[in-house]
Amino acid sequence: MYVAVKGGERAIDNAHAWLAEERRGDPSVPELSIAQIREQMTLAVNRVMAEGSLYDPDLAALAIKQARGDLIEAIFLIRAYRTTLPRLGNSRPVETTAMACDRRISATFKDLPGGQILGPTFDYTHRLLDFKLAAEGEPPQDAPQRPPEAGDVPHVTGFLNREGLIEEAPADDTPPPDLTREPLELPAERALRLQALARGDEGFVLSMAYSTQRGYGRNHAFVGELRIGAVSVEMDIPELGFAIEIGDITLTECETVNQFTGSKTEPPQFTRGYGLVFGQTERKAISMALVDRALRWEELGEDFTGAPAQDAEFVLSHADNIQATGFLEHIKLPHYVDFQSELELVRKLRREVAERAEAANTSRQEAAE
Template identity: 85%
Template sequence: MYVAVKGGERAIDNAHAWLAEERRGDREVSELSVAQIREQLALAVNRVMAEGSMYDPDLAALAIKQSRGDLIEAIFLIRAYRTTLPRFGYSEPVDTGAMACDRRISATFKDAPGGQVLGPTFDYTHRLLDFALAAEGLEPPEAVMAEPLPPEVPHVTEFLDREGLIQVEEVPEDDTPRDLTREPLELPAGRPLRLQALTRGDEGFVLGMAYSTQRGYGRNHPFVGELRIGTVPVEVDLPELGFAVEVGEVVLTECETVNQFVGSKTEPAQFTRGYGLVFGQTERKAISMALVDRALRWEELGEDNVGAPAQDEEFVLYHSDNIQATGFLEHIKLPHYVDFQSELELIRKLRREAGTSSSAVTGVLAREAAE
């Protein structure tokens, strides 16, 4: 039970003013611009867009600045703003096969058709602090660009599919996915709804779930069939024209994992897939999402549930959202004076009763000893 706090308005106003002062920091230091955050903290911007369910690098950068770098607070700001926007319609499904790839790797085929491109990655850095970055104004060395990939790069799993070595993904034509940003989550959830929840789930939580599956809590140790990052066009079908038109582009990270499957009475031994798709260059999240997606498919694939947390749909989906988790966690710092007073009185009563009982027992024992 919450109670009203009288006389706190002035204190709240002062707290807001102090927050603004702390956000600005030392005024002898140049203020950080939204453009600088967007361009130089792009991975943080990408996470805010992905978990905020809104693709807008400028607004994501603004949210990071407003939140003093607290990414969960920035995600909260983006989600709150998104709820004020009108919904004009839905885009057509994006074709990731037509992605203009900046990065495209496969851990399953060395000579992947279409080629492999490392792209901008931390994978091969030495993880040593680069003190040259502290010398502001130095220009980084120019990258030597490789030959661009062809306009359409086939997915690696398509080559397994040609031999019937990987499970075919069948999607019913009339199965329109529910929109998790407009409707509350309900269980049991189909795979499209699970993927929506995972793509906007907290990266740390999804990573932890994925890691647990690799350590034996779910028997899920896949190969990365393909990881690709690049730009895809977004099209909207306009009834007035009778065809879809391109309205913009978005950067996506897509991951398909390849997992073993021993087969069943109706299915031969083959590989199965895990899938991840996230806004921006967010490959750790995309890989984690693919692992958890595969772990949650145990029932449809006829596998045993070994009781792993990542196989528990309710546990994963109800605890992956960092905004819900933050709200429930941080509400305990709000006034709970009445609640606590009732608990305090209960404890005092129990102690009094326990003390009375203890005294009575001591008296009986003393009389018995005297007799």
């Protein structure tokens, strides 16, 4: 017989205490500091900020520590905290042309004005474990040479724009909807889709992007430009009558150059995909640009091939890892009443099947006699 598990507040309190003990680990090992996580696990911190929709490296590091390294749990903590913050105003759109680039590469043009900046990347490393990192201390190293500060760094797609070889980004001053304050509604305009992809789960968006490259969507893409760097955030102050700079944030921006389109009245030209994410998150930004382009099939007059990445409802409804986690993990919570009702139903059905089988067997015996 099925017996329901019994518990209460004491069991929950004990579970919390045990969780805190497991989070701390062996007390003889020095505890991780927030600064250590922030400075040495920057890519994890960047992902938590991006998918948590809150740019604060210290809070992201704290969330990672509290979540024992579970990044989705850390993202959940950041989103929950974000809901408690007041909305003081809106910043101006950031100017990525003025980005102080740490990394800037293009797969379409070799000779960029300002040059290609490889920056800090795993792209050119051998995927071999570096056992020197397991040593107690690392020898001091000379600081790498950072790219010199420069003026505006034009986007590669601007060069194609001059000849009309790529579609122009539509000029639209309409304030976009805020996905952090309003629920997702379908059909979704591109601005809303980009918000959902920017805070969507990196693994899911990566899988959708990969599917388009394997033929499940019209997406033969080149990385026109990938850039990572700091941009200034400005905010209009009504009392002053002008905008002031309130800080800098690090962003990753990707623009893809995709297969061309055209019509009887319009000459062929390349199309665009776009991704913009907090921090150094280039895999996410590239994936976002690929999925963005796949979702634009209708506005570009293309055929819907049935590919998952072309289906906005499918992509946007399943990209959010917090929603997915909540729905997935709720099934481990108590469902005793539901299960008992289904258990009784299965038992009843089994009794009916057994009774019919017994009746049929009795009929065959009587017929044989």
